[in-house]
Amino acid sequence: MAKPRTVMIDGNEATASVAHRINDVCAIYPITPSSNMGEFADEWSARGQTNIWNTVPDVIEMQSEGGASAAVHGSLQAGALTTTFTASQGLLLMIPTMYKIAGELTSAVFHVSARTLATHALSIFGDHSDINAVRPTGWGLLCSGSVQEAHDMACISQQATLSSRIPFVHFFDGFRTSHEVAKIDYIEDDDLRALIDDELVRKHRERGLSPDHPVVRGTSQNPDTFFQAREAINGFYDACPQHVVNAMEAFEKQVGRAYKLFDYVGDPEAERVIVIMGSGAEAVHELVDHLTAQGEKVGVVKVRLYRPFSVKHLMEALPKTTKRIAVLDRTKEPGAIAEPLHMDIVHALAEARSLGISPFATDPLVVGGRYGLSSKEFNDGMVKAIFDNLAADQPRNHFTVGIVDDVTHLSLPVDDDYDIASDKVFRGVFFGLGADGTVGANKNSIKIIGEETDNFAQGYFVYDSKKAGAVTISHLRFGPKPIRSSYLIRKAKFVACHQWVFVEKLDMLAYAQPGATFLLNSPFGADEIWDQFPREVQEDIKAKGLKVYCIDATRVANETGMGRRTNTIMQTCFFAISGILPRDEAIAKIKYAIKKTYGNKGDEIVQLNYNAVDGTLANLHEVTIPAEITAKTSRPPIVSKNAPELVQRVTSVMIAGKGDLLPVSAFPVDGTWPTATTRWEKRNIAIDIPVWDENLCIQCNKCALVCPHAAIRAKVYDPAALEGAPATFKSVDYKAKDFAGKKYTIQVAPEDCTGCQLCVRVCPAKDKSNPKHKSLDMAPQMPLREPERINYDFFLSLPEVDRTQVKLDVKGSQFLQPLFEYSGACEGCGETPYVKLLTQLFGDRALIGNATGCSSIYGGNLPTTPYAVNADGRGPAWNNSLFEDTAEFTLGFRLAVDQTRKRAIRMLKNLSADLGDTLVGELINADQTSEVGIAAQRERVKALRAKLAGKTGTDAVNLAHMADFLVRKSIWGVGGDGWAYDIGYGGLDHVLAMGRDVNLLVLDTGVYSNTGGQASKATPMAATAKFAMGGKSITKKDLGLMAMAYGHVYVAQVAFGAKDSQTVNAFNEAESYPGTSIIIAYSHCIAHGYNLADGLDHQTAIVDSGAWPLYRFDPRRAAMGENPLKLDSKPPKIAFEQFANTETRFRMLQKTNPERAKKLMIDAQRAVTARFDVYKQLASLSYGSDGGSETN
């Protein structure tokens, strides 16, 4: 057997690379962490890569996982080998179809990167809760525990399904395996051809439906026959384990790697055994090797075939000497006797005894425990704790490990210092920002080491949950033996800080082992850096005896033409000082890797990177460590001392990156958290922030409107409020009549601003003598941070405007307090200004149901959340149900609110004698269509409460409880185009049809932004996107027109960057409309491929091109005999191509396939023109009285 080719890839690629080669069809849908598998398949097919039958697999994106599984089912039924890739809720959406596929004994494999199911919270990370949810479907469940195994089992599962006819879910741990980059042996096409039996493929095809030999499947059966027919399948399940064994044996024969249904590792006479599946098994394996070398009688059973469960093979795997077993489940099944694998093992032992195949004289004691939910760390120390538990007199059952449970006291104590990390393994931890390319460079480094040396290599990358200024931590291991450490590095030999700002924020040196090397990208030279370190860093450096190196990589990047990208420079430093490879060899290999990475994009990028490499070493310096600690400052506190208790006690720990240390008691039991916590997380990520020149300002408030993070605000207030203002606080007379005599201030939140520049771009006020200078200019944040922080605090203390006095137009809306602030959205995000506007106009009485996606992540991802409260404690109440059900979920809010109000009114009427007919009448019939009306109703409710106080009757008590519902509530469903156009469209359509007072806000970026820019039905024609690499060939779905077709739905299409007044009008009208409303909001996005500072220009350009007509369709106008449709944008001024040429998503196709791009551009122009004409004509129709409609 020839030495196999090795590759450095992650688990998703390892899986997809096999699946793509042994299937005819892939029906896909994006969901983290499986999206990359579909992306790889799509990319390979787009490039014409063939399967082992020399055919390019057909890869099709569906509208949901339900759709994907149905397409798979159909394709299988018509005889093609078909697969899909999914995870979590996606797998759950496939369950109905999975029952069908299994019931029809159809050969198929789904590849699943196992992920947590949303319960009290959503989590994108890994555990087996999704896998356990499909246990009853009749599918085989085959588990991989590493990248190599994912590659191998992708093949074995296909062999097994073809021979057994049982469909298989091949699964591995989301993130830990799906995203770990490792060195693996590659399975070549010839191996796959040898392993996939063509005769079995032919049989699969023969079972497919064909009118040439017709059959019927999917019949309905009655009580007389269903049961027996269901039992007829039994033999296939009985035989299935042997089919898997056969597949594994054939695999071993062909490629040399051996697997069993239950793989045992450890002392042949082990007494304590852990049973586990997935990546955790590798951590156990590693420790078992370590302990058995010390003579301990321990072992591990790695479960490969979870379903069908083979008692016989389990008994063969367990050593006869086994006395105690700990079964570990990476899932939680509340209310069950035990978790599923635990129950399986207990039952298997009992079954084995009853069948007479038990190897044990006395059955072992079995305990079970939970570990690793949502990718919680599962490391050597934790495994040791489990073995220790098994050694105890009375081992704890139903334990947890990896957390501190101080409530139900189920957790095992873990020695945090226990670490078996070998000196032979290099361990490096790298701190970077998402945008600086650190992760990419580290992936490159491990490729260099993994592919160019005999070392094994592993890379795992940890991200925070922010999109703007995201911190990345790369964990890299290299060593002479296979690396089984499926957990994060705790003792690093090398720690790199790629951004100086981390020095004062993050405890990076907690990762450094004594004698480690610490590399910093520092604006300070080697002779001055020491004094810039906070005390904690100086103390760690001295206590651990660290070697410190520094380089001003930012300057080197600038000088070598790399812009902001410091990655290549820091990578060069790493190789230069880590000693992993001889320096010259390392430099040569970096250059080789650069050529490999960028060569296909052009010599220019290669040359820029070469220049950066060459410019690095002369600027890299070792720091001489002084004898004394000289620091005068310590790290600033994580949150202000003014923060609420929960934020101090819990949130601040999460912000510090130490959430793992929080015990169970720290948490709410039902996922309920207070809002308004982003205000306590001061991230200081902007390099430059806007500075206001009050003398130039025309007081238009546009800056505040476009700010994605509510980090620049306007206030109008009494001059008296200025008493005690900080010295540098700016204030001018308010210019307009509505608040004559008042003062006016525009204030930036220096620590919350992301530096996106949108406010500066929109600012129309130029200095007439020096137009370069505007009322808002960007300036470095560092010198401004402290004075502007004080100014901002003072600004916040100024009274908010009286809402009843504000005109709700662009300017007035921005005097209203934003109740959505400082989210983690991208700098320059095009979605959040809409969400912020919603909260300014209606936030104090809004319930928001949010579809999963970008808006749920920046809207609700811990540690801090952006929905805020006003001084009265009112603000948006928010929940994210699922991706697909938001419209219905939100309709549910309306049903409850209306029903509660109905009950309150009934009780008001019951109590009218006591309360007074006038008050009751006013409460019931109040006009609440304006802020004045709302304020008056709040006063009435206050009066009602006063009257109800002390009353003990049931109605009185209940009415006091429900009185707030007499104030009109604003119900909003919010989500992206993936939700509204695709996965949630069925429900959205139904809610539109129902006509209830629900407002739907579609943040339309034209792609699935959150999962990385996959095409949706909102993707414009001629644009490229993931899953549409060849350019989208069909037009964007016209959701607005479809909604208008009902006639009773308020519909608006808006783009705040093109016409902000129309946007504000649309929000006001939608909310005031007493039926269903939908606003489709153009949102510029990083996935469009340009600097988001230019986002407003792109919004203007798409509107000018006619591709995004602005309109408002208000059924109230039709009721008055007017045309309900007002077209708010002018006929196209520029060609679609002129707009498209400014965005990478369109230009990409022009570069890769100019002929197709040209054709699609012509088609797109035709479609844009036609669509605009349709709107123009619709807006001109006569509805009776007006004889036409206005176009403005």
Place this chain on the structure above:
Amino acid sequence: MDLKTQYLGLELANPIVVGACPLGTSVDSIRDLEAAGAAAIVLPSLFEEEIMAAARTAMEIESAGAGFAEAGSYLPNPDGYHIGPGQYLDHLEAVKAAVKIPVIGSLNGTSVGGWTNYSKKMENAGADALELNTYLLPFESDETGAEVEQRTIDIVAAVKEAVSIPVSVKLSPFFSSLPNLAKRLEAIGADGLVMFNRFYQPDIDIENLDVVPNLRLSTADELRLRLRWLAVLSAQTRMSLAATGGAHSAVDVIKAVMCGAHSVQMVSALLIHGPDHIGRTLDAMRFWLTDHEYENLAQMQGSLSLAKAENPKAFARANYMKMLDSWEM
């Protein structure tokens, strides 16, 4: 009527060459231009700065928004998404395959390294000659006129070193001594001069206090400047000379040739009237030459240069005095 001319060592069927402009971006329109009678085409310029900026942008976009667990990137990574001059070179190859007339590559940049590299690639892609557009606008008060000239010389020298095809230099009219610069360019091997570059002059938006790019097509008035320097230089150099800027009609072409142009580039007239304007111009030229009993075009080439004109002073300062006199009268 024989309208043949020699330009950059290439034999052209007539002096009308399509200058660098958007008409050169499509193989189809280049075919139309050839059919209409164009003797050669200069492809649109490849801008060094644009390529380098695109390279930096590509790297920025690659990591923009990255660092988030759910998305390692936000755009697909297709094969062939090439930032460099690949597409330009592919186009050049396609044009070469599609037409028989000479195809001249055009380069626009400011640094020695980049130019050398791209000029060689253009030669390899089949360019019959190169036109270097120096487009140097000296904004720094520390840079002397001599240094600006030297920069031009260095760039041309580097390109000449790199390629073996003919190289012409597209100049601006704003040099202290064009004849001296021309002499020095000839000395380092330049094969021709293209006179002159029409810098895009931005406009001012007085409402928004903004400087806005503004492209205006040339007018026939602009030809005069070219005629003067063609006449001056053709008397002193063996390099090929091309006029560009202001040649709209047969009369314009004839004037330029008489002043010493070996070729005359047309752009604005073609953008206004379409490719067929070339055919009409050539017909008119043939008619004029026949009517005036010329045997061929070569007969008039340089006939009104400074060396041969009956009244060469008209090109010089004396002419200025005469104009003033006539105004006063």
